[in-house]
Amino acid sequence: MTIEELLEKSGSELTNVINELRNGRNTPEPNSKEYAAQYDPKLHEVNDRRKRPDKLVVVDKDSDEYGEVKRINPNVELTTEQGFRIEPVARIALAIQKLIVKRAVAFTFGNPVTYNANPEDEAQKALLQAVNRVFYDVKEETLNRRIARSLYSTTEVAELWYPVETEPHELYGFKKNIKFKVAVFSPMFGDRLYPYFDEARDLIAFSREFTRKDRDLITRTYFETYTKDKHYLWSCEGLETTNGGNWKLVEGYPKDITIGKIPIIYASQPQVEWEDVQSLIDRLEKLLSNFADTNDYHASPKIFVQGKVVGFARKGEAGAIIEGEQGATAQYLSWANAPESVKLEIDTLLRMIYTITQTPDISFDTVKGLGAISGIALQLLFMDAHLKVQDKTEIFSEYLQRRINVLKAFMGQANINWKEAANRLIVEPKITPYIIEDELSKINILQAANGQKQIASRKATIQRLGWAENVDDEEAAIQAEEDREKSYYQGEPTL
Incomplete structure (x- = not known):
């Protein structure tokens, strides 16, 4: 039919x-809703409170469960009258x-x-x-x-x-x-x-x-x-x-x-x-969000005290002193290289995301140390994107x-x-892939092929530069300046 x-x-x-x-x-037929949710950072899984629920904290100090507890049913809303408060977790969507x-x-x-x-x-x-x-x-x-x-x-x-x-x-x-x-x-x-x-x-x-x-x-x-x-x-x-x-x-x-x-x-x-890196992006967002939560808890210095504290300095007081009973000790708690493994995984995830999608990393931190590179080097730098x-x-x-x-x-x-x-x-x-042109290298190549002779007229170069509104007037002005430089007086001028 x-x-x-x-x-x-x-x-x-x-x-x-x-x-x-x-x-x-x-x-x-494409799954438009799923793709739209992945494309919009506000709709990522890390922002879904069902998949990443906020933390439940018991505020009653006399309770045996004082502090953070596991939330059994994230769909049930609890109030402060019940002795709980909701502590929002970090949600970093990229x-x-x-x-x-x-x-x-x-x-x-x-x-x-x-x-x-x-x-x-x-x-x-x-x-x-x-x-x-x-x-x-x-x-x-x-x-x-x-x-x-x-x-x-x-x-x-x-x-x-x-x-x-x-x-x-x-x-x-x-x-x-x-x-x-x-x-x-x-x-x-x-x-x-x-x-x-x-x-x-x-x-x-x-x-x-x-x-x-x-x-x-x-x-x-x-x-x-x-x-x-x-x-x-x-x-x-x-x-x-x-x-x-x-x-x-x-x-x-x-x-x-x-x-x-x-x-x-x-x-x-x-x-x-x-598509091929969606799971890596989800992992990266989860990793960064968890690490942000960890920073919220442990980034500020914490002091571990053994023994009884008798006196403590006021907030903002210079030369603060902690006074304790005889035999009491106090020391700062610090991480022992804990963030290094997280940093390594973050760097690896980012590198694999860029590599698998053939996306060049041209952020400021990446390119600021490159300096002036030749046209061939630029082509090699963007070769994966051009492929x-x-x-x-x-x-x-x-x-x-x-x-x-x-x-x-x-x-x-x-x-x-x-x-x-x-x-x-x-x-x-x-279709010509985009690349920053190294015009100096191109000119040198063309001049070498032309026996080191001029390859463009003055008018063409003025027009290419784009500084002058009227190319003909600018060329005439340049010619007039050159003529004045070539002119000279022989002897004393007479009236």
Whole structure:
């Protein structure tokens, strides 16, 4: 049964149609709630009072259980009238998951994506300029980072390209009353994505389920499906589940899709970026929280006294003296290298987290002692992160290529004169991993290859520096200063 035949069903069978569209995935649906809890430090297990309960302290000094006792039922709230008080424990949650994602996004799309193309005629050149104009309007650099952030933190993301009516304009090189926009679909925003693949693993339909409160203040669940020919939208009241729902087609749908392609670009990966180190992060947070509790109890000096204390100095008194009976002794209690094992485990956990996720540790404490290093040293320093970007290229090369193909199809439809050019123009996206450039080393290499000759004009270097607002005026001013330095008087000047 084709997707068109499936979507032609109506009435009471709509639930079966929607369930079939949900079951077309070739990978399991991501556990968005679990990933969101891991991504947000406020939702980490160390902040869960059921998994890390506060301490129970008996405040009655005459009680045999005076001091900290084991809380039998953490769900029962006790009051001071019962002779107890609650002592909050330390809860140190680290945003390491966010850091891993941020670094991965920065290294993947820290440099703008370049698009290599060789237009063969004027139509292809104009088409390429129109595509670049669309990228400028939708802020493509920011869009790429949003896409990567969603993919890395939820394992999947999609974007929808669509035209909107506007006042007539010529921004794309021809007069038209539409502009092209893009919308991002992600589990981060509450969307549930359902790509539908056939036996050949080709995407033949894409669906999105979302919930919103409409203007009539009624909460409805919507399920929309895109094919290469139609856009369907169904709705039902309430928070619908996969077990059923009173679905109905929204008025005005289905709508025609005229470009002959599904206007959706979809990407997925097997797991979130921190999947392999989640247990290490949990252990690190628990270790730091326990160590903080230990500091609360033992960081301040404690005095152990043998014998009876007769007198003790007042608080803040200089030259304090403890007076005791004959034979009484007093000494400070101190740890015997206890924190060293904790420090070793913390350092090991951090190192393994960075290593396994291929995340470079570029914190201030790490890089402050590096000094000036060469371009080759920088490449070696970030080699692991760059290898990770190369792995991600398997996903994003196909993703960005499909984005170009969808835009070319829209342009070919908007301007019938570009239809053939849209079919023939080849545009290849290229991702360049981010790195701090050692420009001096690059200049030396280029000069050596050029026989130690000049490799840039004065005007180009002034423009590259960016200090002058008008490059031509600045070049003229420099030339005038050089001319004055070369001029001189011979003999005494005469009037």
